[in-house]
Amino acid sequence: MADINFSHISPDPDSRASEGRSPAPRAGDLRWDIIELLFFAYRDFVGDADHELEVFGFGRAHHRVLHFVHRYPGLKVADLLDVLRITKQSLGRVLKQLLDEGYIVQKTGNNDRRQRLLFATAKGEALVAKLAGLQTDRINRALGNIxxxxxxxxxxxxxxxxxxxxxxxxxxxxxxxxxxxxxxxx
Amino acid sequence: MADINFSHISPDPDSRASEGRSPAPRAGDLRWDIIELLFFAYRDFVGDADHELEVFGFGRAHHRVLHFVHRYPGLKVADLLDVLRITKQSLGRVLKQLLDEGYIVQKTGNNDRRQRLLFATAKGEALVAKLAGLQTDRINRALGNIxxxxxxxxxxxxxxxxxxxxxxxxxxxxxxxxxxxxxxxx
DNA sequence: CAAGATACGTCAATATGGCTGACATAAATT
DNA sequence: AATTTATGTCAGCCATATTGACGTATCTTG
Structure with missing residues (x-):
């Protein structure tokens, strides 16, 4: 059945440079190699967490929130919005779920009582550590020969x-x- | 106004290792640093293209399709589905737009006339090169001191x-x- | 040649995670 | 007292992904 050998789909002529044994790229050359490596590397990197998140009924958005709350305990909602670069409404839905299901708790700010400082619960810590573990395994594997x-x-x-x-x-x-x-x- | 100095949100205790002047990470340590760097680096990397795509009324999905069609001319629809890991239906909408607006053309396969081999038009090449240029600039900047x-x-x-x-x-x-x-x- | 498998396209319904705009409340600031 | 700030929420829209079903052209195989 005309086994596709991909000889006809090798990168096209204008990807001619910056390749091989990495000769110094000429000005104007495009970094197709690194562009594609970043695409695939990131796809598989986040894929690790995505699979696990499905089990919990969560998505990538929940992971991001939980990650930053875990890493920077006491983060304000406003700070989270800055980091994630999404709107208050988008964050709202995701954050509400994490609060309702006990992965995150809010504490009223000491100095400013309008603030809701965010903290991961033990349950939240456990999940985020599990996800980071998967990604760490991949990173360690990748750094293995480095x-x-x-x-x-x-x-x-x-x-x-x-x-x-x-x-x-x-x-x-x-x-x-x-x-x-x-x-x-x- | 209680200027948030983030002293209270520095990474929490269990990120204690694998950091500093990169001492060899102990077993079980999580790679929080690289996990976060990947998140921010990829966000800004794709952001370059995202801004430009808005001008054309396209999204990230269009970019991915156009990119791979450009890089691997004659790609079959089935191959594209494999690479992008999306369904035929999802690809359908995006691909149709790119075909209708003249960024991509289809040619019937020579050996197998059921196949629709995909090629970028001059218009498509121009757009994908522009986007890759933005991303290449970022990569070159990042590799500047390396x-x-x-x-x-x-x-x-x-x-x-x-x-x-x-x-x-x-x-x-x-x-x-x-x-x-x-x-x-x- | 007839039957079945394959490549592709499309219709319909649904979910997720973004978005804007508008509005409410409590607390801080002026 | 008036205003600004931090947060939450309602309502609706959009892009992109999903599954399932079905149609058609074409290739492969018995």
């Missing part, structure tokens, strides 16, 4: 891929120069 | 993040051992 210096290079690359203008507050802590994470700034 | 060997490390990492079991045919060409892209296998 030296510690190489891992730093990967971090440096990812960090530099992020917009640095007008960072929200969470992003600020992540991007603070030099450190691998915000923790080191405290 | 050596050629470091860039290879980044590629190696991204490649290793991808599922290698049951690869579809496009992925197969990308993952073929050693080479940076499929082109080198021809």
């Amino acid at each position: 030296t510690p210096d190489g891992a730093d290079t990967v971090r440096q690359f990812l960090r530099a891929m992020i917009d640095h203008d007008d960072p929200d507050k969470v992003l600020e802590t992540i991007l603070k120069p030099g450190a691998a994470t915000a923790k080191d700034q405290a | 050596t050629p060997d470091g860039a290879d490390t980044v590629r190696q990492f991204l490649r290793a993040m991808i599922d290698h079991d049951d690869p579809d045919k496009v992925l197969e060409t990308i993952l073929k051992p050693g080479a940076a892209t499929a082109k080198d296998q021809a």
